[in-house]
Amino acid sequence: MSSSNLQSPIPEPPVMPAEVTIQRSTSFRDDALRRFKKNPTAIFGLVIVILFLLLAIFGRQLTPFDPFAQNIRNAHQAPGGEHLLGTDFFGRDVLSRIIYGARISLFVGVSVVTIQAAIGVVVGLVAGYYGGKIEAVMMRLVDAFIAFPGIILAMAIMAVRGQGIENVIFALSFAGWPTFARLVRSEVISLKEREYVQAARGLGFHDAKIMFKHILPNCLATIIVYATMGIANPIIAEAGLSFLGLGATSEQATWGFQMSLERQYMRTAWWGVTFPGLAVMIVVLGFNLLGDGLRDVLDPRMKE
């Protein structure tokens, strides 16, 4: 640091060579990545998630049997043998159906959370930033949504709109965005009092720029963490809706749908319902571990 303008009559101590004070310039991202690598549970979660993502993407190529091919003579074969995880009532290969179902389950999870986040972030940003009447109106709406149990609201929407995965996505997004709005709003309220946001206002930047350039990047960590952990919810909810017969149609073969079909044979053929259930559990566990790890890494308050 320059100290030449001090005009001190006493000789200054020798200035340290500049190189000593230079740190390697690491961005926040590099820093986060380094800490992520030191977090074994997060890595474990990531591995699970990537594994299922690969299943979802290359599912068609990986299925040992056609997930829709029925063979009544083969019905309810026990696991092991030709069919690794057994067959269901129609003689379809359970493993193939799980692999095929991964695509739909993950698609539902990711798209629902994306839509929820997109709506919630905008509502939360606007409500938190402007405050006053705008906030009051928006947040009362959010409260009204949250007052409904999410799954009941989703069931009501499904009952109106009928079965089908698009309707599941719509219903779950519609029921879930208010939580995001609340989360973002509370974050924005604390961030907008920060001096760098005030400085941005002082510099004359327009509101959208301040909201999206200065506030949003600083609550992104919270959003990412919540979204990652949140992906598990629609997967469970979809399974639940399909189990109740309000979700996927028979062509869509999701895990929940499979479980609802096979639940009546649970005593005689436990594999038909157990393995899809395990798939749900493992994927949810993966996203939760990943989300937990991301929170440790991204949340500045968790920094050591």
Next chain:
Amino acid sequence: MNPDGEMMKTDQQSRTDQQTNDPTPKATGETIMKVSHLKKYYPIKGGVLSRVVGHVKAVDDVSFDIKEGETLGLVGESGCGKTTTGKTIMRLVSHTDGEVLFRGKNIFALSKSEMKAYRKEVQIIFQDPYGSLNPRQTVGDMLTEIITYHQLASGEGVQQRIRQLMEMVGLSDYHIGRYPHEFSGGQRQRIGIARALCLNPRMIICDEPVSALDVSIQSQILNLLKDLQAELGLTYLFIAHDLSVVKHISDRVGVMYLGRLAELSETDRLFENPLHPYTQALLSAIPVADPDHTAVKAVLKGDVPSPSNPPKGCVFHTRCPQCMPICSQEIPVMTEPEPNHYVACHLYPAEQQHRGKPEENQH
């Protein structure tokens, strides 16, 4: 004490001496900003329907003017409204009443384009060097954003301007690509200053710019601010609670107490001859670096009253050692017992304006 510490102390002592003797050739005398009867009340909401049940009078009827090229210091205890005054002038918080004229124009009635122009003219430096920089932006990103947003330069000119700003605040080119967390407090404050200078403002509101810094860094930043003022002819509204800092940098000083301006005068005059009992108490509280010095302290009793329920009459009367019956009845008006020395105190009634030192002052 170790020899190093001793050396630093003498160093600082001699520096302060040098600077107080240093005549300050500033202030062209033209008024750049005129604050009149500025008020900022924060509503207190209570009850089921969150009705307004009272007000915190953060700034209550404050008037002063700032001359082009000068440094006006604003001192007071924490919570006296000095920062709110600065932020209201910056239009970061809305005002309740009163007006602020900047070059003759009321800043609370500016159109959108006029407001943008005002933003270019008046900038702010914040107290907290840790909170005042966006942690997700490098210094270069931050300055580029400002320059391009206000179309101050384009292409090569942007980098050139950034390098120029870095040099002005005493940072090097290799700092440009760094994130705020990689800097020390003093360096961050320099970045904050670079941000304020980026728009080439005429006036900067310094909101306790050195309070959060190490004492040895404080003087560096203060000297940087002084150098920049000399170089660029800047006007400062310097908000601080540290009297020695204010004395060092200000041409004139205003003393605030509980949202009101108690006294306003040229720095030397105020420090040599404080008129308001509050200023007298405040000045006597400055520690003197002399073990043999026996201070005759005018110690104030009690706490600062709540700004949501300030005392009637003069807000200081509950703690004033020279309280008179009138003090709890009437709010004192600003009078000018000496030329350019304003004080809001019943000890100096309006009839005695400009008659030199009033007798009440001889205590």
